[in-house]
Amino acid sequence: MTILTAILTLALIAALFGLLLGYASVKFHVEGDPVVDKIDAILPQTQCGQCGFAGCRPYAEAISSGEAEINLCPPGGETTMLALSDLLGVEPLALDAEHDDIPEKTVVYIDEETCIGCTLCIQACPVDAILGAAKQMHTIIESECTGCDLCIPPCPVDCIHIKPVKVEPDTWRWPLPDHVSTAPQAG
Amino acid sequence: MSLNSRHLWHFHGGLKLPSNKAVSTTRPITRALLPKRLVIPVQQHIGEAGKLLVKVGDSVLKGQVLAQASSYVSASIHAPSSGKVVEIEELPVPHPSGLSALSVVIETDGEDKWIELSPLHHPNTKSPTELRQLIRQAGIVGLGGAAFPTAVKVNTGPQAEIDTLIINGAECEPSISCDDMLMRHYASEVISGCGLIQYIVSARHCLIAIEDNKPEAVAALRAVITEKALHTIEVVVVPTIYPTGGEKQLIKVLSNKEVPSDGFPSDIGVLVQNVGTAVAVHKAICLGEPLISRIVTITGEGVQQAHNMEVLIGTPMSELIEQSGGYHEDAAKLIIGGPMMGFTLQTDHLPVTKACNCLLVSNAAEQIADAMPCIRCGACATVCPAQLLPQQLYWHASSKNFDLVQEYHLFDCIECGCCNHVCPSQIPLVQYYRFAKTEIWNQERDRIKSDHARIRHEFRQERLDREKKERDEKLRKKKELLAKKKIAEAATKETVGATTDIDPKKAAIEAAMQRVKDKKSAQQTESSNEKSTQEQ
Numbered sequence: 001m002t003i004l005t006a007i008l009t010l011a012l013i014a015a016l017f018g019l020l021l022g023y024a025s026v027k028f029h030v031e032g033d034p035v036v037d038k039i040d041a042i043l044p045q046t047q048c049g050q051c052g053f054a055g056c057r058p059y060a061e062a063i064s065s066g067e068a069e070i071n072l073c074p075p076g077g078e079t080t081m082l083a084l085s086d087l088l089g090v091e092p093l094a095l096d097a098e099h100d101d102i103p104e105k106t107v108v109y110i111d112e113e114t115c116i117g118c119t120l121c122i123q124a125c126p127v128d129a130i131l132g133a134a135k136q137m138h139t140i141i142e143s144e145c146t147g148c149d150l151c152i153p154p155c156p157v158d159c160i161h162i163k164p165v166k167v168e169p170d171t172w173r174w175p176l177p178d179h180v181s182t183a184p185q186a187g
Numbered sequence: 188m189s190l191n192s193r194h195l196w197h198f199h200g201g202l203k204l205p206s207n208k209a210v211s212t213t214r215p216i217t218r219a220l221l222p223k224r225l226v227i228p229v230q231q232h233i234g235e236a237g238k239l240l241v242k243v244g245d246s247v248l249k250g251q252v253l254a255q256a257s258s259y260v261s262a263s264i265h266a267p268s269s270g271k272v273v274e275i276e277e278l279p280v281p282h283p284s285g286l287s288a289l290s291v292v293i294e295t296d297g298e299d300k301w302i303e304l305s306p307l308h309h310p311n312t313k314s315p316t317e318l319r320q321l322i323r324q325a326g327i328v329g330l331g332g333a334a335f336p337t338a339v340k341v342n343t344g345p346q347a348e349i350d351t352l353i354i355n356g357a358e359c360e361p362s363i364s365c366d367d368m369l370m371r372h373y374a375s376e377v378i379s380g381c382g383l384i385q386y387i388v389s390a391r392h393c394l395i396a397i398e399d400n401k402p403e404a405v406a407a408l409r410a411v412i413t414e415k416a417l418h419t420i421e422v423v424v425v426p427t428i429y430p431t432g433g434e435k436q437l438i439k440v441l442s443n444k445e446v447p448s449d450g451f452p453s454d455i456g457v458l459v460q461n462v463g464t465a466v467a468v469h470k471a472i473c474l475g476e477p478l479i480s481r482i483v484t485i486t487g488e489g490v491q492q493a494h495n496m497e498v499l500i501g502t503p504m505s506e507l508i509e510q511s512g513g514y515h516e517d518a519a520k521l522i523i524g525g526p527m528m529g530f531t532l533q534t535d536h537l538p539v540t541k542a543c544n545c546l547l548v549s550n551a552a553e554q555i556a557d558a559m560p561c562i563r564c565g566a567c568a569t570v571c572p573a574q575l576l577p578q579q580l581y582w583h584a585s586s587k588n589f590d591l592v593q594e595y596h597l598f599d600c601i602e603c604g605c606c607n608h609v610c611p612s613q614i615p616l617v618q619y620y621r622f623a624k625t626e627i628w629n630q631e632r633d634r635i636k637s638d639h640a641r642i643r644h645e646f647r648q649e650r651l652d653r654e655k656k657e658r659d660e661k662l663r664k665k666k667e668l669l670a671k672k673k674i675a676e677a678a679t680k681e682t683v684g685a686t687t688d689i690d691p692k693k694a695a696i697e698a699a700m701q702r703v704k705d706k707k708s709a710q711q712t713e714s715s716n717e718k719s720t721q722e723q
Binding site for chain 2: 043045126169175
């Protein structure tokens with residue numbers, strides 16, 4: 001008799017928790033993968049595709065599913081790689097040799113003398129930073145340009161050029177002093 | 188010297204430094220000569236740059252607005268003298284980067300003619316809001332060095348009740364004496380300005396804090412207070428310890444209260460303003476004059492004559508040095524600000540700005556030795572007036588660990604330079620903190636920009652998808668319509684069958700051909716008519 005009570009009680013408890021879990025999984029269901037969002041938030045959003053994926057989000061998805069390493073983002077540089085290693089709890093990796101430590105920020109500009117108004121660059125721009133219409137001159141909205149350079153290859157007359165972002169007194173950064181810090185010797 | 192009866196407190200750390208002020212206070216304030224060219228940077232304050240109101244070729248009068256405050260945290264700039272705008276270009280500004288910024292160049296006409304001023308004789312009849320507006324129009328910024336727009340600072344909001352207004356005349360940094368001389372020579376203006384700010388923020392009482400190495404200034408201000416029988420304004424003599432003049436340090440000394448790490452003095456019922464700012468407020472309200480000049484200390488071993496000058500904003504520094512007898516032959520470095528917090532300038536062909544309180548010319552003897560490794564002596568932590576751990580900040584800043592430096596409260600560092608001064612290894616600690624601060628700000632800007640780019644990219648993706656869907660939908664509808672038509676046609680054919688073999692398509696073609704025929708015949712008749720008229 002006692003054994004029956006025990007089995008029944010346990011079965012009841014199991015059923016109760018099962019229902020509770022089932023309810024929670026419906027009630028607190030999360031759309032999409034939150035880790036992808038977190039990775040995507042770290043990536044620089046240039047949508048340049050230099051990592052080999054179609055944009056920042058696809059790269060984030062690839063990292064999340066373990067298909068890609070964390071050191072493939074040249075515009076993000078070391079900072080992004082370290083932030084990713086911190087977030088995902090993986091060992092930091094060296095950047096590819098060709099990628100500089102601190103990537104120089106650039107934007108592009110259109111040589112308006114040469115532009116023929118073909119709209120190819122407008123179609124290539126991932127952030128709608130190019131203004132223009134067919135057979136009308138195009139121009140780059142500099143404040144919106146992420147420097148991904150995706151507009152350069154489609155241009156049939158090579159009128160899009162890269163220039164570094166201008167440093168203003170407001171955005172200037174103090175350099176790290178030359179003095180190399182060394183930890184004091186023990187003893 | 189009569190000391191005050193008020194009880195004072197101490198802030199943590201600090202240094203007793205040789206003041207080196209006597210050399211520049213022996214001579215009275217002289218007015219700098221009117222320069223031929225005035226270069227006025229549009230951005231001389233914390234916040235957004237003003238919006239330009241003048242263009243090249245415009246004639247301007249002294250006090251005319253050149254650029255208007257563009258947003259809430261912004262300040263206007265005014266023509267310091269009358270003349271003609273000859274250039275609006277990017278020109279070098281006094282900034283540690285040595286970079287250029289948009290500046291208005293005025294060629295002065297020597298007449299120094301004012302615009303029409305509207306002085307206020309009875310400011311107490313106006314509301315604080317109206318007076319704040321006057322301060323805003325006058326382009327006043329904090330003249331102690333930070334150059335934060337004063338109109339914003341005195342607008343403490345409805346919930347913050349200001350109990351004490353502190354007027355900062357401590358001037359703790361060695362070598363600088365412009366506030367000292369200002370208090371000696373413009374004592375009644377200082378007191379008037381104090382009264383005005385006190386009225387604007389409705390502070391119960393006002394304390395003017397002055398370090399005990401400026402007895403003349405104390406006496407001058409006390410004389411005015413006694414003469415006017417003011418009961419709510421009090422001069423408090425504070426001990427000379429660097430950096431007593433820091434906002435948070437001064438509050439601690441006077442009230443034993445500490446400003447919260449991420450808060451403002453107004454959170455604890457205190458507002459601090461510099462004495463120079465008080466005079467500027469007096470001039471703006473009582474005389475209607477905007478902020479177009481300031482007092483600058485020219486001092487140091489490397490300059491012939493150390494003194495204080497009243498200088499128009501935009502005057503080239505080279506002319507001030509020239510009017511001070513020029514450089515000594517062993518002059519090595521030109522520093523803007525004092526020896527502790529100032530920075531070295533690459534050239535003296537730079538304009539004086541609203542924040543420029545001192546030009547210090549040091550001589551060759553003051554060479555800095557190479558930095559040695561940190562020996563973990565902890566001297567820096569002992570003197571830090573913000574009670575930080577400079578050593579930890581140094582390690583983490585040098586290894587670019589920007590999360591940790593913020594955990595160690597990097598942004599509470601006031602960059603006073605005490606840690607630098609005592610460091611036996613001569614490590615340029617403050618430069619590490621400045622490096623870390625600007626890097627963190629830069630990362631923040633990048634983050635904002637990438638968030639913005641993400642939103643734009645997602646919008647674009649959405650738009651492309653929508654357009655594709657719309658196109659597909661259109662195509663589908665067209666196909667459907669066509670299919671329907673075909674069915675309908677087939678149906679009509681079937682029902683009407685052989686009885687009427689007038690295909691609607693055929694009928695349409697026939698109608699069109701008929702129309703063409705009609706047109707042709709009409710043309711023929713017309714041309715024949717023309718012919719006949721010509722013949723006639």
